[in-house]
Amino acid sequence: MLIKTEGIILTKKPRKEKSSIIYILTKNFGLIKAIAEGLRKEDSKLLSISEPGVYGEIAFIYEHNKYKFITILPYKIPIKIFKKYPYTYLWALRILLFFNFYAVSEKFWNIVINLDKIILKYPKGFKLWFIIKILEELGLEPNLTNCSKCNIKLKDNVYIKGSELFCEKCKMRGYIKIDPFEYKEILKFAKSDFPLPKYPPILKHLINSHLKNLSL
Secondary structure (H helix, E strand, C coil): CEEEEEEEEEEEEEEEEEEEEEEECCCEEEEEEECCCCCCCCCCCCCCCCCCCCEEEEEEEEEEEEEEEEEEEEECCCCCHHHHHHHHHHHHHHHHCCCCCCCCCHHHHHHHHHHHHHHHHHCCHHHHHHHHHHHHHHHHCCEEECCCCCEECCCCCCCEEEEEEEEECCCCCCEEEEEEHHHHHHHHHHHHHCCCCCCCCCCHHHHHHHHHHCCC
């Protein structure tokens, strides 16, 4: 069965006989990996347009529960980002491989296909912000607005233990109180539609703890 869909190439790995395995995030089918036969041949016409970050219409053949990469019609081949922030961009593409995407919402898809522009404009705070947006897309984001025990809406007296937040009534010995201003900054950063240059250090600790508790 021939399938055509929009996709962005995340990475590729060598395979025997000068072929490759290409990992692609698609808008309609989520994360897939496809066999690209003969891709690493010197005369391959697809070699230069199948690099990480290339976005366009991709054609596959799907049979026997496997994808076979046929071709790609590039809409965008990012160049500027590799000159200024190559490691951050490649990190963003590869971090997507660790999550199970079965479909991608319009909002998150716009983030993915514009990663290069976002990083170039908002390099500071990007990595933490991007992980938060991935978690939101998968419905796995940490609860930042309600007490983890009684579910009351959090206001000024907020306490943290690992990746969970608690109210004054539910706190226990060893829980750390978050400064009210810092708590507002946490919410502001997490809800922002673009990376902010600064974030409270405790937010990074919270997200790291949350990721360790997830089964991905």
